[in-house]
Amino acid sequence: MEQALQQWLANHGLPQVVYDWGKMLLVAAVIAIGFVSLTALWLIYLERKVSGHIQDRLGPMRAGPKGLLQTVYDAIKLLLKEDIIPRQADRLLFTLAPLAVVTIAVIVFVTMPFGRKLIPADLNLGIVFMVAFSSVTVLGILVAGWSSNNKWSLLGGLRSGAQMLSYEIPMGLAILTVVMATGSFRISDIIAAQQNHWNLWRFPVLGLVAFLVYLTAAVAEVNRLPFDIPEAESELVAGFHTEYTGMKFALFFLSEYTNTFVVCAIAATLFLGGWGLPFGAALAEHWPSLKPLIESVPLSVVVFFAKTYALILLVMWVRWTYPRLRVDQLMRFGWKFLIPIGFGNLILMGIAMVLTQ
């Protein structure tokens, strides 16, 4: 099959490099999109179950065992729905916006540290890459809000722009604190530095503060309650995606859950030691026979997902517990509380590092 394809390409005068690149792109796309959509489907199911149990009910139970197929059915329903573009909307931007949002959500996975030796690309500026790309999402949302030509969408888009830009800063500060403590932007270095000591406990309070600042800003970044004002359904109908239907709506939904996964994964990587087993180094020292197991790839993947999902559950728990902040309170909280704390923490971390050197 492979050879036949290569032969066919050669017969048509195309060089080998076309085949190589094509194959690579195809594999990457399948893995990225497959993984991303499965993660989103699973997270939506999880959210329904978690919210159900928090709210004293069962959540989906009918479609498939324990309702496992519910989100699959929903996805099929959304795929089959009529794709409506409002007459007054800007057709091009209206179509591009969800694509932009979802593309960015997928791109971030390029530096996702799934496990030992399992980083698609271990860039020397990995963490910057992740943050930089995840912050472009706001562009898609602004465009979506604008191109819908709907006042509610516009308000949602504006809120979203203001919010995401404001919360980017404390998030960046918290990440910078970690980078400073580690001395590297490379994700594998950051994880390696936490082998014995999670960043969460680094200079006991400072790491914890940075973690809390990061997590709060990250929840705001992905527009989840209590910071979901861009799409506050009881105020703005559905915010920036009010006018979207069918697959385009599904793409927004997909990117939202993908981003939730991404920010929780970053938090697990930066603060909770990423793929490293807690006390892994100490255990390996104590029982040398366990060393291969502790350092094995499958275990590191399990550990990474366990940490990420623990954070996702935390974020979901918060969502189903708290009411929503108001837009001015949200901005004030970001600028007057999180940013000063982030800066203060960064400076203190610097001082602490100089003093302990």
Added chain:
Amino acid sequence: MSVPTQAPAAVEPRLATEQLTLNMGPQHPSTHGVLRCVLTIDGEIVRHVVPHIGYLHSSCEKMMESRTYDQILPLLDRFDYLAANFYSLCAARAVEQLLGLEVPPRARWLRTLVCELNRIASHLVWLGTFALDLGATTVFLYAFRDREYILDLMEDLCGARLTYNYFRIGGVSADLPEHFAEQARWFVDYFPERLVEIDRILTGNRIFLARTKGVGAISAEQAIDWGLSGPMLRACGVDFDLRRAHPYEAYGHVDFDVITRSAGDVLARYEVRMDEMRECLKIIAQVLDKLPEGDIRTAPTGRLRPQGETYSRVESPRGELGMYVVAQGEATPYRWKVRAPSFCNLAPLNVMAEGCLVADLVAILGSVDIVLGDVDR
């Protein structure tokens, strides 16, 4: 986290900005039915809001004029579908006043019991939807879970869960079923814990306080001028409750407090309604203890052809529900005017919402506790 509750002061505009007219409703998730509000907004700040009503108008008052008095009661249940008993109670009392009919004591106590159960159910729906407006989805589910117990009780009693048609002219339609008293007592024991649960998840929450404290405040004078009643009025510090001021049915014989707060804002309304539910439980417990034996209905004889004019009023969960009936000795009334509490409470929306943010408007609308069936009739 210090979160000021006041809307930001207007900043001298450096850019040429324009006010935007925004149509909120009639299809909007938090207008509690089909209310349409036309907002004039400046960014996120609401400069003016006009409620447009009538999307659920069903000409009910006119329909009364072609119904006999017995037929009117079940129809009235459809007005305020969350507190159906209060409408039929008010109507039954109006006809009884016209006929000079004496209601047996047991029926009066039963009416009190059912009304208080209904009040809790109605407040629970309000609590759930209000919390939902603020984004607290879980409280909504908790409130509806507990309301279910009351609906079950009502179903045992009269077969219906929403539009009960339990009251009759001269009494009630059925006596308590076998296990009703036990189940009601169980609910009286069970429910306070659930209220504490809601207090824990919502009342003390800083975000919740920041969203409600000082928002949509209205003074006692304004409240009286606008003819507010019920929890809206009591939240402004006016101690007025028809159950206490003009006791009807068995309210003169039970001991309960009239809950008031002084702030007049969204939080005060919330607190008044939460505490009222506790008072309802007190009343229910007393009624179950003191329920007298005897007949449940004095059935009027012959065709009802009352004559005269009367005004009857009851304290519904939303405020003073009044009915002004003009009867001219015929089988149907000449005029049946309803003073709907939701309608009056909604009127000063602009007074409460001017200068607030869009998100506050949603909170204010939620705190008014409107039922569009009651507003539009």
